[in-house]
Amino acid sequence: MQVFNNLTRxxxxxxxxxxxxxxxxxxxxxxxxxxxxxxxxxxxxxDMLCRFLKFNFEDNLEPGQEAHKVIWIRNIxxxxxxxxxxxxxxxxxxxxxxxIYTHExxxxxxxxNISWPDLEPRATDFIREMIKFIEDLIEKGFAYEVQxxxxxxxxxxxxxxxxxxxxxxxxxxxxxxxxxxxxxxxQLDFALWKAFPREEYxxxxxxxxxxxxxxxxxxxxxxxxxxxxxxxxxxxxxxxGDDLIFPHHENECAQSECLSDTKxxxxxxxxxxxxxxxxxxxxxxxxxxxxxxxxxxYSPSTIRYFALSTHYKKQINFSDEALSAAxxxxxxxxxxxxxxxxxxxxxxxxxxxxxxxxxxxxxxxxALAMLFDNKDKPLTVSYLLAVxxxxxxxxTSAQGASLNSKFDSVMRLLLDIRAKARENKDFxxxxxxxxxxxxxxxxxxxxxxxxxEWEIE
RNA sequence: GGUGGCAUAGCCAAGUGGUAAGGCAGAGGUCUGCAACACCUUUACCCCCAGUUCAAAUCUGGGUGCCACCUCCA
Numbered sequence: 001m002q003v004f005n006n007l008t009r010x011x012x013x014x015x016x017x018x019x020x021x022x023x024x025x026x027x028x029x030x031x032x033x034x035x036x037x038x039x040x041x042x043x044x045x046x047d048m049l050c051r052f053l054k055f056n057f058e059d060n061l062e063p064g065q066e067a068h069k070v071i072w073i074r075n076i077x078x079x080x081x082x083x084x085x086x087x088x089x090x091x092x093x094x095x096x097x098x099x100i101y102t103h104e105x106x107x108x109x110x111x112x113n114i115s116w117p118d119l120e121p122r123a124t125d126f127i128r129e130m131i132k133f134i135e136d137l138i139e140k141g142f143a144y145e146v147q148x149x150x151x152x153x154x155x156x157x158x159x160x161x162x163x164x165x166x167x168x169x170x171x172x173x174x175x176x177x178x179x180x181x182x183x184x185x186x187q188l189d190f191a192l193w194k195a196f197p198r199e200e201y202x203x204x205x206x207x208x209x210x211x212x213x214x215x216x217x218x219x220x221x222x223x224x225x226x227x228x229x230x231x232x233x234x235x236x237x238x239x240x241g242d243d244l245i246f247p248h249h250e251n252e253c254a255q256s257e258c259l260s261d262t263k264x265x266x267x268x269x270x271x272x273x274x275x276x277x278x279x280x281x282x283x284x285x286x287x288x289x290x291x292x293x294x295x296x297x298y299s300p301s302t303i304r305y306f307a308l309s310t311h312y313k314k315q316i317n318f319s320d321e322a323l324s325a326a327x328x329x330x331x332x333x334x335x336x337x338x339x340x341x342x343x344x345x346x347x348x349x350x351x352x353x354x355x356x357x358x359x360x361x362x363x364x365x366x367a368l369a370m371l372f373d374n375k376d377k378p379l380t381v382s383y384l385l386a387v388x389x390x391x392x393x394x395x396t397s398a399q400g401a402s403l404n405s406k407f408d409s410v411m412r413l414l415l416d417i418r419a420k421a422r423e424n425k426d427f428x429x430x431x432x433x434x435x436x437x438x439x440x441x442x443x444x445x446x447x448x449x450x451x452x453e454w455e456i457e
Numbered sequence: 458g459g460u461g462g463c464a465u466a467g468c469c470a471a472g473u474g475g476u477a478a479g480g481c482a483g484a485g486g487u488c489u490g491c492a493a494c495a496c497c498u499u500u501a502c503c504c505c506c507a508g509u510u511c512a513a514a515u516c517u518g519g520g521u522g523c524c525a526c527c528u529c530c531a
Contacts, residue, residue, distance in 0.1 A: 314463075321469080340495095365471050
């Protein structure tokens with residue numbers, strides 16, 4: 001299998017680091033608000049990767065291949081200034097707020113049929129380990145304390161800039177658009193620990209009350225989990241959105257690699273950003289869409305199909321036109337395979353071409369095209385759709401959330417038909433509608449001005 | 458200002474040296490009382506210019522356009 005490794009900017013053959021295991025860490029959400037379509041894309045993509053790895057390395061081994069258990073780790077970031085600010089606004093504790101949005105996130109993930117990660121560490125459960133991590137970095141001379149803050153010395157890491165593909169000198173050339181922080185030895189240095197005077201959410205540390213820097217949690221949790229599993233200190237795959245490459249992932253690399261003297265991850269994979277109507281998704285510019293908004297109009301399968309019909313590394317533009325086309329197209333595929341003659345057994349040639357496409361850095365657009373080309377093989381097509389994470393039990397057009405609004409329209413229609421019948425003195429027809437609805441448990445009420453209303457009993 | 462990415466039909470999107478997959482929309486047809494559904498058929502010389510090659514959407518150079526990152530972000 002070939003994957004594009006952002007560390008080398010090349011397509012590389014994927015080979016697991018440890019015998020018997022494949023470890024993947026995906027950067028998860030900061031739980032301070034409802035999840036948006038960017039999270040949806042990212043989660044669908046990495047879910048698809050894990051499902052395919054399981055297909056390829058656990059269940060359908062090729063001759064001579066050893067089985068590997070796939071372990072997917074996705075974190076929940078529940079320490080963050082935004083969480084504290086929101087919590088203060090809402091008048092609840094930051095912990096409560098982050099738990100509320102964690103549940104919101106889970107419900108979105110469930111709706112989208114994203115499989116549960118094998119491990120889902122939360123930042124606050126690893127504060128002690130983070131402090132130890134920082135202490136060790138200070139001891140080794142990679143970090144320094146200033147007035148309750150602790151910063152990482154970027155210049156001490158020889159590979160700094162590797163993920164971004166730049167040298168430290170190059171990075172320094174970039175126009176500094178950040179407020180300069182005079183506490184740092186160097187502007188590129190980043191915080192491992194921030195003094196945090198607010199009582200709402202700070203933790204005791206050797207440097208006083210404060211909170212960990214954002215990048216630290218991933219490094220620490222990866223370290224702890226890999227140690228617990230006895231799998232060394234290098235992940236197979238670290239994944240996340242493009243926007244995380246710098247500085248988030250770069251800094252994770254720096255911390256971890258300076259501490260352990262080994263690579264943090266063998267392969268770095270990044271998904272492209274989501275655009276909405278051709279422009280960057282941005283809350284401040286009011287160009288924004290939540291997963292719940294999207295589920296109002298489109299089925300989970302449509303969203304997955306749409307997300308996978310573009311290669312994961314490319315930008316994807318969520319426009320109504322494209323999503324509607326995806327909905328129509330995918331429903332046609334499902335309808336078609338449900339109507340076709342049943343195959344007796346799986347078509348191995350098709351499975352094999354599908355797998356070849358997927359092995360080429362997850363070429364889902366090509367893999368999906370193959371399914372359209374093989375509508376006459378419903379058994380195999382359904383099987384392969386499941387490999388990509390489609391939940392076919394959701395049925396074609398029974399689009400969960402959009403059902404409600406459609407139901408309203410259908411009821412309106414039935415009432416119109418009944419009104420027409422009564423107008424024509426066809427009371428048998430009118431009563432048929434009313435009595436049938438009543439027997440289903442929907443009560444019809446005719447009010448004075450001939451406006452009928454309904455309610456579910 | 459620095460860096461990276463992308464540019465394929467009306468729209469979405471594969472293809473990375475051998476003569477343009479697939480989907481949506483459109484057109485024609487089979488089916489149908491008429492439709493819908495399904496099925497069949499059909500629609501592109503790949504942003505521009507120059508070069509390398511027997512051969513380029515695919516490689517090289519130069520343009521143009523769009524986007525992202527450099528600040529919290531999947």
